Every structure is written in C-alpha cells, then in structure tokens.
Amino acid sequence: MTRNFKRILVTGGAGFIGSHVVRLLVKNYPDYNIYNLDNLTYAGNLENLKDIENEINYNFLKADITNAELIDGLFDDYQFDAIIHLAAESHVDRSISDPLSFVKTNVIGTMNLLNSAKRIWQDDYSDKLFYHISTDEVYGTLGEKGLFTENTAYDPNSPYSASKASSDHFVRAYGETYGLPYIISNCSNNYGPNQFPEKLIPLFIHNIVEKKDLPVYGDGKYTRDWLYVIDHARSIDLILHEGSKKETYNIGGFNEWQNIDLIELLCKLMDEKLNREIGSSAKLINYVKDRPGHDKRYAIDASKLSRTLGWKPSVTFEEGLSKTIDWYLHNKKWLDHVVSGDYKEYYKKQYLE
Numbered sequence: 001m002t003r004n005f006k007r008i009l010v011t012g013g014a015g016f017i018g019s020h021v022v023r024l025l026v027k028n029y030p031d032y033n034i035y036n037l038d039n040l041t042y043a044g045n046l047e048n049l050k051d052i053e054n055e056i057n058y059n060f061l062k063a064d065i066t067n068a069e070l071i072d073g074l075f076d077d078y079q080f081d082a083i084i085h086l087a088a089e090s091h092v093d094r095s096i097s098d099p100l101s102f103v104k105t106n107v108i109g110t111m112n113l114l115n116s117a118k119r120i121w122q123d124d125y126s127d128k129l130f131y132h133i134s135t136d137e138v139y140g141t142l143g144e145k146g147l148f149t150e151n152t153a154y155d156p157n158s159p160y161s162a163s164k165a166s167s168d169h170f171v172r173a174y175g176e177t178y179g180l181p182y183i184i185s186n187c188s189n190n191y192g193p194n195q196f197p198e199k200l201i202p203l204f205i206h207n208i209v210e211k212k213d214l215p216v217y218g219d220g221k222y223t224r225d226w227l228y229v230i231d232h233a234r235s236i237d238l239i240l241h242e243g244s245k246k247e248t249y250n251i252g253g254f255n256e257w258q259n260i261d262l263i264e265l266l267c268k269l270m271d272e273k274l275n276r277e278i279g280s281s282a283k284l285i286n287y288v289k290d291r292p293g294h295d296k297r298y299a300i301d302a303s304k305l306s307r308t309l310g311w312k313p314s315v316t317f318e319e320g321l322s323k324t325i326d327w328y329l330h331n332k333k334w335l336d337h338v339v340s341g342d343y344k345e346y347y348k349k350q351y352l353e
C-alpha cells in the first residue's frame with residue numbers, strides 16, 4: 001500500500017538526520033508541502049539545507065515543541081496530514097549532565113505533538129500518520145551474542161534512552177487509547193555528512209584534521225551498529241509510504257564495529273586522504289575515563305524491514321565512511337562555522353534581515 005500526503009510536518013529538520021529526510025522529501029515529492037519545524041538548538045543548523053531552502057515545496061517554521069500552545073496553533077494554521085517526528089535532544093553525554101532537558105524535549109515535546117495531532121485528526125483518522133523516529137538505545141545493551149528485534153523488551157540505561165523509550169511508549173499508548181495512527185522506527189547509530197562534531201565519527205574526523213587527541217572511552221571495546229544517514233532517510237521515506245500502521249520497524253545495516261576497530265579504520269583512511277604517514281593519526285588515540293552507564297553492545301535485526309518492505313542499505317560501511325570523510329574535508333567551512341558558532345548567524349541573515 002502506498003500512501004500520499006499533502007502537508008508533511010518534519011520536526012527537527014535542521015538537525016543531522018532531519019536535514020537528510022527533508023532534502024529527500026522535498027526533492028522526491030514536488031507535490032507535497034514539507035514543513036521543517038525546528039527551534040534551532042545548538043544541534044540545529046539551517047546551513048544543512050542551503051541547497052533546497054528556495055524550493056517552493058519547502059517551508060521553515062521556527063518553533064519549540066515544548067510550547068504546547070504554539071504547536072497547537074501551527075496545527076490549526078497548516079493542517080498537517082503527516083508528522084515525521086525527529087526533534088530531540090540526541091547526545092548521550094549531554095543527557096548525563098542535564099537529564100531534565102531530555103525529558104522536556106523528548107517526552108513533553110512529543111506529548112504536545114501527539115495532543116495537537118489527536119485534536120485536529122480525531123474526526124477522521126484515515127490518511128493521517130504520526131511517524132515517530134526512535135533509536136535502538138531503548139532496548140538497553142546486548143551481551144556478546146544476539147540482536148535487537150522489534151519484540152526485545154525495552155531496558156534503557158541512559159537518561160537519553162530513557163526519554164526516548166518514554167516517548168515511544170506514549171506514541172503507542174495514543175494509538176491504543178485514542179486510535180491515533182502511528183508508526184515507530186528504531187534505528188542504530190547513524191553516520192554521514194552534517195553530523196554535529198560531538199558524536200564519535202565527526203568529532204574524530206575533526207580532531208584528526210586538527211591533530212588533536214582522540215578520546216576513546218574505557219577500553220574502546222564497545223560495539224555499535226552503523227548505518228549511513230542517507231540510508232536511514234531512504235528507509236524513513238519507505239516506511240512513511242508503505243509501512244503498516246501500529247507497527248514498529250527496526251532499522252540497521254547489519255554492520256557491527258567495535259569502537260577501536262572503527263577508529264583504527266578511520267585513522268588509516270584519514271592518513272591516506274590527508275597524505276600523512278600511515279600510522280600518524282592512530283598516534284592521537286588517547287584512552288580516557290569511561291562514560292557512566294555505557295552500553296556494551298548494540299546490534300539491530302533489520303530483517304522485518306527487508307522482508308516486508310524490501311529495504312536494503314545502498315552503501316557498504318567502507319564506502320559510506322569514505323564518502324563521509326570526503327564530505328567533511330570538502331566542507332571545511334561548514335565544520336568551521338559549527339565549531340566557531342557562526343552557523344547561528346545563518347538563521348538571522350536568511351530569515352530575519
């Protein structure tokens with residue numbers, strides 16, 4: 001079954017994954033109006049969407065999802081027929097130092113969107129969809145073996161994953177209690193262009209360029225399952241149009257890496273691309289104090305998505321990582337603006353002057 005929409009609200013569209021989702025929808029669906037709602041926290045960067053900002057089916061709404069009244073008003077004004085909800089506080093380390101802001105944005109913000117959607121849709125739920133974007137971190141941690149399936153019990157360990165788990169539960173509860181049409185997808189770690197350089201891969205690319213230390217948490221033997229961000233955006237497009245309502249889909253690339261192995265590969269590729277002596281970037285590796293509550297291993301079983309909707313990733317990890325490094329090396333201005341804070345000026349120049 002393929003659905004069609006007229007007015008899609010994408011929350012968090014100025015962030016890392018959201019900007020790739022917005023671009024893909026704007027380009028692939030000229031008949032849809034795409035509304036990117038974002039309040040431009042430190043992680044929101046409109047420079048991510050420079051190339052499509054003048055497209056006629058693209059609209060930017062600066063708004064905070066924690067403001068219920070404002071969100072309600074926007075639903076009245078624009079009558080969205082689908083929501084792809086990505087806006088969130090997304091960094092585990094920040095959730096450890098400031099857990100409450102994660103509850104505010106990830107839980108209360110999601111509640112506000114659910115309430116507004118329920119209010120304007122409840123007379124006719126057909127052809128409407130609340131698509132909630134979540135993470136594999138809600139499942140907690142795996143031992144040496146096994147994969148997270150859609151039936152794995154939630155067992156979050158960080159304030160970030162606890163807040164995402166809570167929002168997932170509310171979305172499902174609104175489906176059961178009020179009949180709100182929803183889909184949830186839980187994806188593994190993303191990497192690729194436009195990721196804020198606080199997360200492992202962009203931080204380490206930046207530090208290698210600058211010849212700064214690479215802070216490896218604990219023994220470095222933690223495992224993550226990595227997916228290229230454009231493949232995540234492609235799967236969101238597919239699920240939006242063809243996924244079954246009231247279902248959860250796990251998204252991942254069957255691509256597990258121990259942190260230290262990934263870091264060594266990254267160092268080698270960076271040496272080659274920067275014409276530095278092989279082994280010079282690896283010398284920057286510096287083992288540091290571990291992250292509290294650090295989940296040992298994440299690994300996603302994405303077979304439901306491939307079996308039911310025919311999805312598969314478009315790039316191998318080596319290709320994706322190479323493209324990612326190239327993007328950061330060729331977009332030094334983007335990285336410089338993010339590191340210096342100048343990206344904040346872009347919104348003022350573009351939208352306020």
Ligand code: NAD
Nearest residue numbers: 012014015016017039040041043044064065087088090190
């Ligand atoms: P990000 O931190 O890069 O972007 C988040 C965006 O949300 C930013 O543009 C920010 O300005 C916006 N935002 C934050 N608080 C807001 C608020 N109160 N009102 C309006 N906008 C607000 O995050 P990301 O990595 O792109 O992740 C997007 C979504 O995908 C999140 O829900 C995250 O939990 C989920 N996810 C991320 C990953 C990953 O590896 N990054 C993996 C699986 C799922």
Ligand code: TYD
Nearest residue numbers: 092189198199200201215216217222224259
């Ligand atoms: P991160 O990119 O923060 O994603 P997540 O915590 O959501 O998985 O971290 C990926 C892995 O890399 C995780 O095991 C923590 C580790 N890590 C480091 O070793 N050093 C760092 O500086 C960062 C940011 C992460």
